[in-house]
Amino acid sequence: MIKVRRLVKTFGPKPVLRGLDFQVTRGEFVALLGPNGAGKTTFLRILATLSRPKMGEVIVAGHHLPAEAAAVRRRLGVVSHQPLLYGDLSAEQNLRFYSWMYGVGDLERRIDEVLHLVGLNPRRRDLVRQFSRGMQQRLAIGRAILHRPDILLFDEPHTGLDQEAAAMLDQVLREIATAGRTVVMTSHDISRAADLADRVDILSKGVITASESTEDLDPIQLTELYRSVTRV
Amino acid sequence: MERTPKALIVLTWLTSAVFVVALYLVLIWAPQEAIMGDVQRVFYFHVAAGWVGALAFLVTAIAGGIYLARGEQRWDRIAVASVEIGIIFTFINIVTGSIWARPIWNTWWTWDPRLVTATIMLLIYIAYIMLRQGIEDPDRRARFGAVYGIVGFISVPLTFLSIRIFRTIHPIVVGSSDPTAAGAFNMTADMRVAFFFSLFTFTLIYITLLWHRLRLQQLMEKIEERKLTALSS
Amino acid sequence: MPPTTDVVNQKPESKAGGSLRAYLRSIAAIVWKDLAAEFRSRELIGAMLVFAALVILIFNFALELDIRTREAVTSGVLWVTFAFAGTLGLNRSMAIEKDRGCLDGLLLAPVDRTAIYFGKAIGNLFFMLIVEAIILPMYSVLYNVNLFQPGLIFVILLGSIGYTAVGTLLASMAVQARTRDMLLPILLFPVLIPLLLAAVKASNGFLMGFEMAEIMPWINLMIAYDVIFIAVAFMVFDFVVEE
Numbered sequence: 001m002i003k004v005r006r007l008v009k010t011f012g013p014k015p016v017l018r019g020l021d022f023q024v025t026r027g028e029f030v031a032l033l034g035p036n037g038a039g040k041t042t043f044l045r046i047l048a049t050l051s052r053p054k055m056g057e058v059i060v061a062g063h064h065l066p067a068e069a070a071a072v073r074r075r076l077g078v079v080s081h082q083p084l085l086y087g088d089l090s091a092e093q094n095l096r097f098y099s100w101m102y103g104v105g106d107l108e109r110r111i112d113e114v115l116h117l118v119g120l121n122p123r124r125r126d127l128v129r130q131f132s133r134g135m136q137q138r139l140a141i142g143r144a145i146l147h148r149p150d151i152l153l154f155d156e157p158h159t160g161l162d163q164e165a166a167a168m169l170d171q172v173l174r175e176i177a178t179a180g181r182t183v184v185m186t187s188h189d190i191s192r193a194a195d196l197a198d199r200v201d202i203l204s205k206g207v208i209t210a211s212e213s214t215e216d217l218d219p220i221q222l223t224e225l226y227r228s229v230t231r232v
Numbered sequence: 233m234e235r236t237p238k239a240l241i242v243l244t245w246l247t248s249a250v251f252v253v254a255l256y257l258v259l260i261w262a263p264q265e266a267i268m269g270d271v272q273r274v275f276y277f278h279v280a281a282g283w284v285g286a287l288a289f290l291v292t293a294i295a296g297g298i299y300l301a302r303g304e305q306r307w308d309r310i311a312v313a314s315v316e317i318g319i320i321f322t323f324i325n326i327v328t329g330s331i332w333a334r335p336i337w338n339t340w341w342t343w344d345p346r347l348v349t350a351t352i353m354l355l356i357y358i359a360y361i362m363l364r365q366g367i368e369d370p371d372r373r374a375r376f377g378a379v380y381g382i383v384g385f386i387s388v389p390l391t392f393l394s395i396r397i398f399r400t401i402h403p404i405v406v407g408s409s410d411p412t413a414a415g416a417f418n419m420t421a422d423m424r425v426a427f428f429f430s431l432f433t434f435t436l437i438y439i440t441l442l443w444h445r446l447r448l449q450q451l452m453e454k455i456e457e458r459k460l461t462a463l464s465s
Numbered sequence: 466m467p468p469t470t471d472v473v474n475q476k477p478e479s480k481a482g483g484s485l486r487a488y489l490r491s492i493a494a495i496v497w498k499d500l501a502a503e504f505r506s507r508e509l510i511g512a513m514l515v516f517a518a519l520v521i522l523i524f525n526f527a528l529e530l531d532i533r534t535r536e537a538v539t540s541g542v543l544w545v546t547f548a549f550a551g552t553l554g555l556n557r558s559m560a561i562e563k564d565r566g567c568l569d570g571l572l573l574a575p576v577d578r579t580a581i582y583f584g585k586a587i588g589n590l591f592f593m594l595i596v597e598a599i600i601l602p603m604y605s606v607l608y609n610v611n612l613f614q615p616g617l618i619f620v621i622l623l624g625s626i627g628y629t630a631v632g633t634l635l636a637s638m639a640v641q642a643r644t645r646d647m648l649l650p651i652l653l654f655p656v657l658i659p660l661l662l663a664a665v666k667a668s669n670g671f672l673m674g675f676e677m678a679e680i681m682p683w684i685n686l687m688i689a690y691d692v693i694f695i696a697v698a699f700m701v702f703d704f705v706v707e708e
Contacts, residue, residue: 012370013457050572051708073575082566084573088502100494101574103487127505143570300704355655363652366642375704376638383634383656383697390659390690397666397682 001026001151001182002047007056009042016042018206019056029183031193034203035230040186043203044155047184048078061151074102077144077152081159083136084143087129091120091139094128095146102147110146118142118172134165141172152176154185158192170196190226191219204230234451240443247433247440254426254433262426265417272417274332276426280434282325282350288318288438289357293385296378306446308374311381312364313445315357317438322354345395352391356384491576495584499558500591509557513596517550521604535608540668543604543612544661547597547621548628552650554592555632558585559640572706582702586633593625616671616680623684624664627691631656634698637705663687 004022008015016039024030034040045051047060049069058065060072078084085094095114099107115121118138128136137157144152157173158166173196177183187193193200194214200222202210209229217225258276265272291314299307329347330340341347360380367373419427503509524542528534562568562585571581601621605612632653639649663683670680 013453013460045708048573050569070575073573076573078569078573080566080569082569084566084570086498086502086561086567087565088506088508088561089498093498093501097494097498098570098574100497101491101571101576103490103575300701352655352658359651359655362644363638363642363648366644366648368643372641372708376641379638379701379704380635380652382701383631383694386693386697387656387659390686390693394659394662394686397686 001028001061002184003057003059004047005057007043007046007058008054009039009046009051010054016206017046020203020207022201022208024182024184026182027180028199029177029197030185030199030201031197032184032186032201032203033188033190033193033226034186038203038230039206040203041155044080044153044184044186048076048153049073074147075149075151077147077149078155079137079140079144079153079157080155081157083128083140085128085136085139088127090125090127091115091131091142092124094139095143098143098146104147114142114146117145117175119168132165133160134162134168137161137165137169138172141169141176145176150181152181152183154183156186156188158187158189166192190223194219194222202226202229236447240440240447243436243440243443247436250433250436254430257426257429262423263420265423268336268417271332271335274328276430277434278325278328278332279427280430281321281328283431284434284438285318285322285325285350285353287435288314288321289353289381289385289388291442292318292357292360292381296381299374299378305374308377309446309449310442311374311377313442313449315360315381316445317441319354319357319361321434321438322350322357326350326354345392348395349388349392353384353388356387360384488577488580491574491580492584492587495571495581496588496591499561499585499588502561503592509554509592510595512557513550513554513592514599516553517546517596517600518603520546520549521600521607525607535610536673537669539604539608539610539612539672540665543600543668544624544665546600547593547625548654548657548661550596550600551593551628551632552653554596555589555629555636555653556640556646556649558589558592559633559636560645563640568706578703578706579699581706582633582637582698585637586629586698589629589633590625593629594622597621597625610672612672614671617668620664620667620671620684620687623687623691624660627660627687627694628657630691630695630698631660634694634702634705637702660687660690663690 002024004020007017007020009017032040046053049065049072052066061075063071095111104110115124118141120139197214199213201208210225258273264270292311295307295311334340363380364373364377367376528538601612635652636649639645639652642648663686667680667683
């Protein structure tokens with residue numbers, strides 16, 4: 001579903017991704033771990049068509065990036081640590097706006113569906129500005145799946161959430177991930193990543209340094225692995 | 233440490249020599265203008281500086297366009313280097329114009345179309361530098377610079393046109409001459425030689441400076457790279 | 466959590482309608498979104514209006530607007546007011562997109578980037594026109610001049626189109642810079658000078674009852690300015706928002 005070969009990205013003279021290789025098959029849930037500055041967000045932004053690769057090959061859903069970005073965008077749902085929502089619009093209006101942008105057919109029914117799924121139907125007419133961080137993040141997920149994408153990219157979706165909101169988010173994530181979608185999620189949280197994902201990849205200094213199935217490893221082993229491959 | 237390329241050294245000396253000749257032509261060789269006297273001699277370098285300013289900003293706009301099309305860093309380097317030189321020469325153009333205007337128009341400053349256009353042009357490219365300084369990411373800085381370099385350059389003729397619709401007192405020496413404009417004069421053959429030689433000299437100065445500036449930029453980038461490799465290893 | 470009908474076997478959304486329809490629909494969506502948000506908060510137009518009223522009042526004292534001088538400077542005062550109030554609106558309109566990462570949200574949508582430009586520019590034009598529609602009667606009442614002449618309104622429309630065309634492009638850059646609010650007027654005003662000058666002169670021509678032959682060059686200049694800069698913005702906007 002996603003295939004990346006020798007991806008290089010620099011900011012000016014500073015290399016961020018140095019020949020990264022990465023692969024995800026259909027329906028897989030992969031968590032990307034790594035210290036700050038390892039290039040996780042940069043990598044996800046490239047997959048999300050928001051940033052152009054400098055060198056290397058990036059194929060998402062059979063389309064080359066950045067040349068066929070428009071075709072890829074239709075099939076992508078993106079949740080970043082920012083909610084990408086308008087504070088002065090209600091939950092419903094935000095979804096309606098994005099439905100128009102994506103050309104979602106049968107839009108009122110789809111908005112209802114999504115609001116129920118993320119558990120925000122009772123607050124649908126409230127301004128997003130008044131939502132808690134957890135609610136904003138759930139609505140952000142609703143926004144991301146509105147156009148029924150089959151590939152989901154999550155960039156540290158748990159940032160700034162308390163325990164309860166994070167648990168609720170996990171529930172929503174599991175629910176949408178089981179429906180046969182391909183998911184790539186970056187995270188800081190090793191045990192959460194091990195819990196949610198089928199596979200954990202560790203990104204360090206711009207390359208993938210380890211890739212392990214979560215079935216083979218328990219969180220403690222994973223933490224040790226993480227320490228060993230990211231140690232400076 | 234890398235050596236300065238031989239061609240650049242030769243060019244620098246050549247430019248210096250040509251500049252000395254230009255000084256001689258302008259200050260001594262060219263005949264004194266009958267009515268205005270020696271102050272008219274400002275005219276040669278005044279126009280030449282204005283020409284280099286306009287040329288430099290044109291180069292910036294074109295290099296910006298090529299950068300946007302190809303994304304190659306060197307076109308952005310040319311664009312910035314050219315803006316910096318253009319700002320200096322436009323400033324020289326305005327100051328020399330002021331020196332000339334004091335005895336001839338009896339004022340340092342007047343709201344004449346060329347004067348105002350030159351000043352607005354100067355402001356546009358100072359804004360260009362400020363825009364670049366406000367952006368950290370080098371690629372974005374280059375893209376925004378290119379966009380603003382193009383937008384700014386296109387606005388300059390429109391600005392000139394809009395101010396031109398007012399009446400002007402600026403003499404038009406080259407091309408059609410309006411004898412009623414204060415300070416207008418006809419160039420003699422000798423004056424013309426000094427004039428075109430000044431244009432040639434200043435264009436040469438522009439090319440030399442641009443080359444030096446590009447080399448400086450490359451060296452600075454190399455230092456940046458070495459710092460990064462030294463830090464990461 | 467209630468049961469869901471959300472299954473992935475449903476095909477990903479296919480293109481709804483032709484691509485031109487999709488293009489126009491996204492422009493309309495962005496304009497609707499900006500207007501709906503403003504209708505809720507009324508922050509932008511409110512701030513622009515208060516600011517504009519203050520500028521006019523300050524001019525009143527600074528220029529001693531008695532009846533004779535007033536006639537000569539009315540168009541200048543109006544355009545300076547519009548231009549200053551406009552930068553408030555432009556800054557705010559782009560800051561909304563930047564602050565919650567919404568610009569990324571727009572860029573993720575499968576629409577051409579220029580649709581985002583036109584959507585934002587048309588929204589900004591609406592705000593500008595709303596403010597102008599309130600300032601004009603206010604000025605008319607305060608200074609007892611009749612500003613409701615078709616010619617003047619046409620000039621204001623042409624001027625506002627050019628202003629928002631360039632302003633939206635430059636504000637999208639300024640908002641991504643470190644010095645954002647400070648930067649916009651510095652970038653914008655030197656580029657706007659031909660447009661503002663023509664607008665002041667043309668407005669003055671209509672207010673003083675000049676002949677059309679004297680006004681036409683200014684009108685033509687404004688039309689040329691609008692066409693040129695809409696075309697330039699259309700060509701370069703991609704580079705302003707893409708990474």
